[in-house]
Amino acid sequence: MPGELVLFDHDGGLDDYLALMLLLTLEHIDLLGVIVTPADCYIKPAVGATRKIMDLMGRSTIPVAESTVRGINPFPRAFRRSSFHVDHFPILNRHDAIATPLLAETGQDFQARSLREAAGPVTILETGPLTTLAAALAQSPDLAAKIGRILWMGGALNVPGNVSHWIDGGQDMSMEWNVYWDPLSAHAVWQTGIPIVLCPLDITNHVKVTPAFVRQLGQRPQYPVSELAGYCYALVMHQDYYCWDVLTTGYLARPDLFTTREWETVIIPTGPSQGRTQVQEGGKRITALDAVDKEAFFAYLMHQWGR
Numbered sequence: 096m097p098g099e100l101v102l103f104d105h106d107g108g109l110d111d112y113l114a115l116m117l118l119l120t121l122e123h124i125d126l127l128g129v130i131v132t133p134a135d136c137y138i139k140p141a142v143g144a145t146r147k148i149m150d151l152m153g154r155s156t157i158p159v160a161e162s163t164v165r166g167i168n169p170f171p172r173a174f175r176r177s178s179f180h181v182d183h184f185p186i187l188n189r190h191d192a193i194a195t196p197l198l199a200e201t202g203q204d205f206q207a208r209s210l211r212e213a214a215g216p217v218t219i220l221e222t223g224p225l226t227t228l229a230a231a232l233a234q235s236p237d238l239a240a241k242i243g244r245i246l247w248m249g250g251a252l253n254v255p256g257n258v259s260h261w262i263d264g265g266q267d268m269s270m271e272w273n274v275y276w277d278p279l280s281a282h283a284v285w286q287t288g289i290p291i292v293l294c295p296l297d298i299t300n301h302v303k304v305t306p307a308f309v310r311q312l313g314q315r316p317q318y319p320v321s322e323l324a325g326y327c328y329a330l331v332m333h334q335d336y337y338c339w340d341v342l343t344t345g346y347l348a349r350p351d352l353f354t355t356r357e358w359e360t361v362i363i364p365t366g367p368s369q370g371r372t373q374v375q376e377g378g379k380r381i382t383a384l385d386a387v388d389k390e391a392f393f394a395y396l397m398h399q400w401g402r
């Protein structure tokens with residue numbers, strides 16, 4: 096029986112590589128391709144790191160495409176630099192040539208073509224802004240009917256946003272970064288009938304990566320993927336770091352570990368609350384991940400990265 100069709104669109108942050116490393120272990124899905132959106136990264140090293148991780152994990156037949164969209168509110172440079180670090184990890188540079196193909200077409204064209212050609216409904220796993228998807232849908236609005244659901248790390252429903260320490264004044268700090276980068280695209284996707292499953296800060300705030308977990312990843316030198324995950328997390332151990340993109344991907348893998356809840360929501364497109372995902376009666380009904388069995392989730396990561 097064919098697996099669930101999935102397109103993965105990430106934005107090159109550290110957590111995105113970890114999400115990719117989890118996604119590539121899933122056997123019940125049919126991964127159509129990986130798109131890199133130039134948001135929480137510098138795009139060339141982000142595409143390089145993505146392809147090298149796919150090589151390392153023996154998945155070099157899956158195509159990668161580089162999106163050329165632009166956002167409105169850029170991510171801080173300090174966040175984006177990790178794309179250079181990961182691309183230069185020794186474990187990802189044992190060979191000169193990269194086997195995983197980089198397509199000549201743009202990420203947004205590839206996303207549109209993949210949806211058009213898909214035999215059945217496609218799940219979009221989105222761990223960056225919705226800009227590339229919105230660009231694909233702007234080309235061909237009829238493609239919305241080919242999307243079974245969008246599983247998105249984004250938004251803050253009943254908790255503060257996470258942009259507060261990083262931007263200058265004028266905003267009310269209610270927004271989450273993936274929405275804030277391009278509120279207009281998120282707003283456009285909200286106007287479609289596509290089902291959305293959201294992994295908002297409301298749940299990710301409870302799933303912090305602990306130093307003990309990171310050390311445990313490093314204590315298994317026989318598993319290169321575990322070691323690579325440990326290196327990625329080591330770069331951010333000076334700060335609080337949560338499972339954002341990895342938790343979202345975890346829902347695709349193990350929905351049984353989660354509870355969900357429905358909300359009616361709107362996206363504020365402009366002004367001081369731009370990028371806010373506001374709970375509002377009469378708004379688009381979405382499903383949000385509400386709670387997760389943390390212990391089982393981290394045990395699952397440890398198991399999947401044991402390769």
Ligand SMILES: [Ca+2]
Pocket residue numbers: 105106107108110111135222223340
């Ligand atoms: Ca991301």
